[in-house]
Amino acid sequence: MPVTEAPKKIVPKNLDDYLEIMSKSVFQSGMSWKVVESKWPTTREAFHDFQIGAVAAMDEMAVDALADDTRVIRNRRKLQAITDNARRMIELDEEYGTFQKYLRSHDSFWDLVGDLRKQFKFLGDMGAYVWLYIIGEDVPPHEQFEAERPQKKRK
DSSP states (O other), X not given: OOOXXXXXOOOOOSHHHHHHHHHHHHHHTTSOHHHHHHHHHHHHHHXXXXXXXXXXXXXXXXXXXXXXXXXXXXXXXXXXXXXXXXXXXXXXXXXXXXXXXXXXXXXXXXXXXXXXXXXXXTOOHHHHHHHHHHTTOOOOOHHHHHHHSOGGGOO
């Protein structure tokens, strides 16, 4: 069995960084990561380099246009999720003072994952785990994550 390298971690400098990595997790849900990686440069361009204010300002017409744009993965529900997630991220940042304070306001890893699933669209257990790992938040070792992960939510 081939050994898979862990994703490269980043230190988010602003909400744009959180949004870009979350958006990649959204697109990778149920899709080959190779496809997502191959389209990522043009996806970044289409989403204004993930400048959160610009993404949050995208309306239905902008999302419809992206759904016809061959530069991006044309899953309209996921495209809409990116704009919705940007708006929610801004709200949580304002509510908690910083987005990182929101992330760290939960009692446990699983409480955080459960809340992320409620707050953001197309972010399941695995997507949340990978996203949290990449942005440098505390996550359990992968083996522990898989052992503790509720069976009914696995997909």
